[in-house]
Amino acid sequence: MTALITKLIKDELPELGFSHFGFSALSKPLSFEFYQGWLNEGLHGDMKYLEDHAPIKETPQAKWPRAQSALVFAIPYFPHPEGKADFPLKAARVSLYAQGMDYHFWFRERMQKLCTSLQEKFPDEEFLSFTDSSPILERDLAKRAGLGWVGKNTCLIHPKKGSLFFIGEIYTSLKMTTEFEPVPDFCGTCTRCIDICPTGALLEPRKMDARKCISYLTIESRTLPPEELREKIGDWFFGCDLCQTVCPWNQKVFKGQLSIETNLTLNEEQTQSLTEDLRYILSASGKKLEKDFWGTPLARAGSFGLKKNALIVAGNKKLLPLKEEVQKLTHHEKLGPLALWTLKKLASVEPEKS
Numbered sequence: 001m002t003a004l005i006t007k008l009i010k011d012e013l014p015e016l017g018f019s020h021f022g023f024s025a026l027s028k029p030l031s032f033e034f035y036q037g038w039l040n041e042g043l044h045g046d047m048k049y050l051e052d053h054a055p056i057k058e059t060p061q062a063k064w065p066r067a068q069s070a071l072v073f074a075i076p077y078f079p080h081p082e083g084k085a086d087f088p089l090k091a092a093r094v095s096l097y098a099q100g101m102d103y104h105f106w107f108r109e110r111m112q113k114l115c116t117s118l119q120e121k122f123p124d125e126e127f128l129s130f131t132d133s134s135p136i137l138e139r140d141l142a143k144r145a146g147l148g149w150v151g152k153n154t155c156l157i158h159p160k161k162g163s164l165f166f167i168g169e170i171y172t173s174l175k176m177t178t179e180f181e182p183v184p185d186f187c188g189t190c191t192r193c194i195d196i197c198p199t200g201a202l203l204e205p206r207k208m209d210a211r212k213c214i215s216y217l218t219i220e221s222r223t224l225p226p227e228e229l230r231e232k233i234g235d236w237f238f239g240c241d242l243c244q245t246v247c248p249w250n251q252k253v254f255k256g257q258l259s260i261e262t263n264l265t266l267n268e269e270q271t272q273s274l275t276e277d278l279r280y281i282l283s284a285s286g287k288k289l290e291k292d293f294w295g296t297p298l299a300r301a302g303s304f305g306l307k308k309n310a311l312i313v314a315g316n317k318k319l320l321p322l323k324e325e326v327q328k329l330t331h332h333e334k335l336g337p338l339a340l341w342t343l344k345k346l347a348s349v350e351p352e353k354s
């Protein structure tokens with residue numbers, strides 16, 4: 001049966017865009033105690049749902065009683081497989097995974113197609129597809145299914161594919177016999193990811209303080225970032241890729257295509273494009289932003305999140321032409337204090353009036 005399923009998946013693999021896959025029995029995650037300790041230390045910040053998910057992550061059958069095994073899939077996001085032709089930003093720095101349509105929709109749809117084929121072959125069995133948002137410790141599961149090792153940057157890395165891929169899984173009532181060898185840890189003595197992280201979010205190998213991660217601060221958090229972290233966010237408008245782009249395993253796979261500049265050096269034209277991007281974000285209505293970013297990961301941040309990120313980048317890049325737009329936000333109920341911070345940064349470059 002395992003051979004039959006492997007063939008079925010392999011036949012559909014190229015069409016569905018999966019780069020690699022594996023199987024794992026569905027049992028308590030090997031790193032569950034690590035996860036629980038991480039939560040106990042409060043390193044998840046405001047992501048309260050990660051606490052609520054813990055019991056189901058520990059015992060998947062508590063929610064899905066028939067589930068016995070998981071088929072685990074990876075889809076690379078660089079280059080982005082589902083681009084958006086009219087992506088509203090030209091120069092603002094957006095992490096690679098977000099430069100297209102939101103994978104929560106299209107990745108699941110692709111797995112759903114596979115579920116339909118599997119269901120036809122095994123009508124009495126159950127097949128359920130998930131990616132990201134369900135109570136599943138996905139990196140642990142993918143590691144057990146042989147999709148890669150957990151690097152010191154906390155990401156799952158494959159020696160031939162790098163780490164720029166999403167993870168998704170199909171839970172099934174079928175009992176699969178695992179035939180995938182675990183991928184050994186190839187980090188060795190390297191510490192490049194820990195060294196480059198601008199905010200010091202990687203506390204030690206494989207342990208992140210999410211409250212300090214730029215991805216958390218620009219995507220997940222619904223509050224203003226602490227003042228001491230604002231400068232460190234640099235020019236990242238949405239997410240951050242540095243601890244992955246610096247990784248030699250990604251450098252090897254994506255030769256010369258990945259930036260490791262903590263702050264991009266922009267020429268005059270690029271600076272103007274960035275200014276226009278941020279002017280649009282700072283002045284657009286919530287409705288307009290919602291419409292323009294619909295279906296992309298940026299929609300998750302909402303109008304508050306996008307304007308918050310624009311204020312930080314405007315301040316860090318000292319974009320003086322945005323002064324008027326920033327000024328208007330000083331009266332905003334939640335963004336006001338941040339707009340004042342940005343104005344202070346802009347004042348430091350303003351030529352003195354005689």
Ligand code: B12
Nearest residue numbers: 031095132138139140154155156166167206213215239240
């Ligand atoms: C919350 C979350 C975040 C948080 C916290 C990230 C983190 N590192 O914990 C924030 C918002 C910061 C984030 C950022 C990003 N995320 Co995210 N995120 C998640 C989510 C929803 C839960 C992760 C979680 O539970 N974290 C808690 C920690 C403790 O668990 P973990 O990192 O998942 O895995 C740990 C254990 O497996 C453990 N482990 C495993 N084996 C072993 C063995 C030993 C001995 C030890 C000690 C530990 C250990 O080590 C891992 C690292 O601590 C998952 C989806 C999911 N359902 O799992 C996506 C997920 C992890 N994110 C993903 C992505 C793509 C990103 C970003 C690249 C997006 C971006 N560019 O901005 C960044 C990457 C930053 C980074 N270095 O991790 C992918 C990762 C793909 C991959 N190849 O690894 C996932 C799987 C989503 C998906 N379905 O594709 N994310």
Ligand code: SF4
Nearest residue numbers: 197213214240242243
């Ligand atoms: S994504 Fe950026 S901020 Fe987060 S741990 Fe990696 S380098 Fe640090």
Ligand code: SF4
Nearest residue numbers: 151152187190193247
């Ligand atoms: S940068 Fe080095 S230490 Fe970090 S994940 Fe890559 S190989 Fe491992």
